[in-house]
Amino acid sequence: MRVCLVTADPGHPLLAAVTGLLTPEHRVETLDPGAAGPGPGLSSLADVYLLKARTPRALALAALLEEHGAPVLNSAAATARCQDRVAMAEVARAAGLPFAATRAVATVGELAAAGAPGGPLVLKSRFSRRGDLVARADSAVRLRELAADWAEEPVVVQDFTPNSGWDHKLWVVDGQLFAALRRSELAPDGRGPTLPLPSAELPAAWTAAALRVGEVFGLDVYGVDVLDAGGGAPLIVDINAFPGIRGQAGAPEALAALALRTAANGRTDARTDARTDARTSAPTDTRTNIPGERKVPQVSEK
Known part of the structure; x- marks a missing residue:
């Protein structure tokens, strides 16, 4: 089987462990979405692609691979649902x-301008990525401190849950x-x-x-x-x-087994297909993430 890791970091511990489990019996390749040109590898598709990268370019690439019949784990649409x-x-x-109840705020600066929060708040960048904003704000002073560094950052707000x-x-x-x-x-x-x-x-x-x-x-x-x-x-x-x-002991083995079973099936698992089709209310058009049509900020792998 040919298993392709869609990532800029094939040395990530989880991916490295999976690679070790699959080789030499199977061929493991890497496709860096940041370096890939238009339609990379479409003339010779791998048996399965593991979508570790979650940048807009990676999502667009995964969607293109799926259009050409390649199974991708997780699918481009499912991955996109977890970015916003x-x-x-x-x-x-x-x-x-x-x-948790989650509400959108245009920017941190706008929230800070509104004054003191009604209670402790958790602010998170609206778009999930490495190095995104996750902070607690109990006062107007703290909001202004956050706005000094994140004034234009789109955020969501959740009430702080004592824990x-x-x-x-x-x-x-x-x-x-x-x-x-x-x-x-x-x-x-x-x-x-x-x-x-x-x-x-x-x-x-x-x-x-x-x-x-x-x-x-x-x-x-x-x-x-x-x-x-x-x-x-x-x-x-x-x-x-x-x-x-x-x-996590057993996680690389579970992922390797999933990759091989999906590759053997020649498509994404039928239960995943059914789940994806059932969510018509969720955003699924990953083409909005094609570079040059910047709808969400660039994000990196976690």
């Missing part, structure tokens, strides 16, 4: 997922759940270590919500950030397509 946090929240809440200061990081690969605890970047001391969390110890409602995300968004490889909203109820605050999933 406004659309993400709308899709999730419409499906009944316990997603332990630890994020529950849940990852799913082909229906297999992995989990960890990571010190929140909103905690007073900032981001800290990642601690193991056996997925079997998660409440059933948390597991069900994480798996439901894949069904709703048409994702096979994804991450879900969850907070304890009180009484053990999960509150989803973010969703990521094809995250790093570092240090």
Whole structure:
């Protein structure tokens, strides 16, 4: 089988581990969407493409590959749904997922000009990318501080949910759940270590919500950030397509098996196709992300 990694960083620990599992029995190639020219590799398609990159150029490339019959994990449309946090929240809440109430604000500067917040707020860049804005603001002073560096940044706002200061990081690969605890970047001391969390110890409602995300968004490889909203109820605050999933025993094996099964099928898994077709309310036209038609900012891999 020929497996192609769509990424600028084939040395990423997850991808490197998958490559090690697949070779030498299978051929693993890399396609850097930032360096690829028009229609790269279309004369000789790989058996499956793993879409780790999430830049507009990568999404446009993935859509082109799909148009030529190549299976892509995750699909271009499913990946795009997780880039715009406004659309993400709308899709999730419409499906009944316990997603945090999320509202759009034009820019940080506009929010700061409005004065003091009514309560602690969490500000996030509207478009998910490496180095995006994620910050807590409790006062007008803090909003002005953020506006000094991020004045023109489109953002979404979520009410701050009191919590332990630890994020529950849940990852799913082909229906297999992995989990960890990571010190929140909103905690007073900032981001800290990642601690193991056996997925079997998660409440059933948390597991069900994480798996439901894949069904709703048409994702096979994804991450879900969850907070304890009180009484053990999960509150989803973010969703990521094809995250790093570092240090999770069994995750590379699950991804390698998914890649080979998808390649053998010659198309994306039928259940993914069905999930994708069911979400007509979600944005699916990845052609809006073709370079030169800048609808969202350039983003890099997480």
